[in-house]
Amino acid sequence: MTSVLVLLDGAKASPLAKDLQAAGLQVPEVLDAVHQLMAGVVRHAPDLVVVDAPLPGEALFQALAALAGTAPRPVLVFTGDVDAQNMARALDAGVQVWAVNGYGAPRLRPLIHLAQARFQREQALREELRDLTQRFEERKLVERAKGILMRARQIPDEDAFQLLRGAAMQTQQRMGQLAQQIIHSARYAEGVNRAGQLRMLSQRVVKLHLLCLAGVDEARHRALLDESAARIDANLALLQRNLSQPTFGDLIAPPSEAWARLKPLLRGAPAAAPAQADALADELLASAERLTASLESAGSVAPLRALNTAGRQRMLSQRYAKCALLALLEPAAVSQHAQAMDEARQAFEQGLAYLQAAPLSTPEIRAAMDAALGAWQQMLAGAALAERATGRERQNRLGAFATASEAVLDAVERLTAQVEHSMQLLMG
Known part of the structure; x- marks a missing residue:
């Protein structure tokens, strides 16, 4: 038996409920206030809602719209309102039948059938629209994923599509x-x-700032410093653009703020205090560590740890070089810098050991x-030789050490690129 929830909005003496029952319909409850509608629907889960509202007000339209948005079902409204604008509002609020100037008992069942038929038709159209929208969105996603695979594997468009389709079939997923x-x-x-x-x-x-302070191939290292500063600017801009601000905004802000304070020191007079620049650099490092760890965790992909480790090797190589230079330029704090050098060395070698044992290792x-x-x-x-040297020889040794530190960075950059490539292949 069809269950009909009745709402009387300003129609206290309406015989609607009795007429519905006489027509063979079940009426679990008759509501006499608009604000009771949602609770009544939740309580009885009716097949249909029938409203008698001689002069519907704003509250009714809002309640019907809320019903359509949360628990949609066929709605039939009997009213004395002939306003065409309100008819349009009723349709927007999810009403299937807006019957003006009374109902008449003989018309109840046909009107209910009409409301149910329209509701089913509307639901089918909505489902069709959702399906089309989903297909369109999936097509855009497939195109983006194909682009990723094409870049990662250096393959043409058709091969990337076949790779995606095969993987989707194998994993029993939609593309x-x-x-x-x-x-x-x-x-x-x-x-x-x-x-x-x-x-x-x-x-x-x-590190480059310290080399400039020490007068070691200053023009070259100043150019490298400017290039590194530009990379920081570009990376921060990309992270701010690509990452979700609600999710990562509080983690992106600290490195941006630390860099804003460090950058002027590197562009200022050569006599800028190394200790101040170093402290701000370590602040930038710590905040970047937190952001990287959060991204690694959010990615929910095990190979990201290998990528993070490979990328961290870059930092450790430069941290060791920086601390070695500080130990030479600040003899009073040599023990502190020596300890930092030892920590960086151990961490770097542990990182290499992890990568050697990682399952995505390739030739x-x-x-x-x-x-x-x-x-x-x-x-x-080179660091040991520079430490023992004096005078002009130390200057030469520092130059060789600086070159070696850049060679390490280049090698680790290539390693990171290989790990990222291997990870993309594994995910593909």
Whole structure:
């Protein structure tokens, strides 16, 4: 039996409920106030709502719209309102039949059938629209995922599509679902990489600043410093643009603020205090670490840890170089800087060990790790030679050490690129 919830809005003496029952319909409750409508629907879950409202007011339209948005069902309204504007509002609020000037008992069942038929038709159209919208959105996602695979694997459009389709069939997913996963992982991988670069750059800019202070190939290192500063600006801009502000905004702001205070020191007079620049660089490093860790966790993809570790090697190489220069330029704090050097060395070597054991290791990654290890050992030897040298020889040794530190960075950059490429293949 069809269940009908009745609402009498200003029609206290209406025989509507009795007429509905006489027509063979079940009436679980008769409501006499608009604000009771939602609770009544929740309580009885009726098949239909029938309203008798001689002069419907704003409250009724709002209640019907809320019903359509939360618990849609057929709605039939009997009214004395002939206003065409209110008829349009009723349709917008989810009313299927707006019957003017009474109902008449013989017409109840036909009007109810009409309301039900219109409701079913509207629901079918909405479902069709949702399906079309979903397909359109999935098509856009597939195109984006294809682009990611094409760049990662260096394959043409058709091969990327076949790869996606095969993976979707194998994992029993819609192509749109799989495409969303690839885009999601790629976005976080890019974020991890860019935030990880901020860690490295925070240390590199101070290293280059110290080399300028020491007069070691100043023009070259000033150019590298300017290039590093531009990379920080670009990375911060990309992270602010690509990452969700509600989710990551509070983590993006601190590195931006630290960089805003550090940047003028690096562009100022050469006599700028190294300790002040170093403190701000470490503040930038710490905030970039937090952002990177959060992105790695949010990515929900295990290979992101390998990418984060590879990227962190860049920072550790530059941190070691920075601390070695500080130890030479600030003899009074040599023990503090020596401890930081030792911590960076241990962390770098532990990172290499982790990457060597990581499951996504490839021959290219292993070759890149060998190159990074060789460059790292040369930098360690260069630091020891510079520490023992004096006078003009120290200046020369510092130049060689600076070159070695850049060679380590280049090697680790290549390693990180290989890990990222391998991760993309694994996800694909």
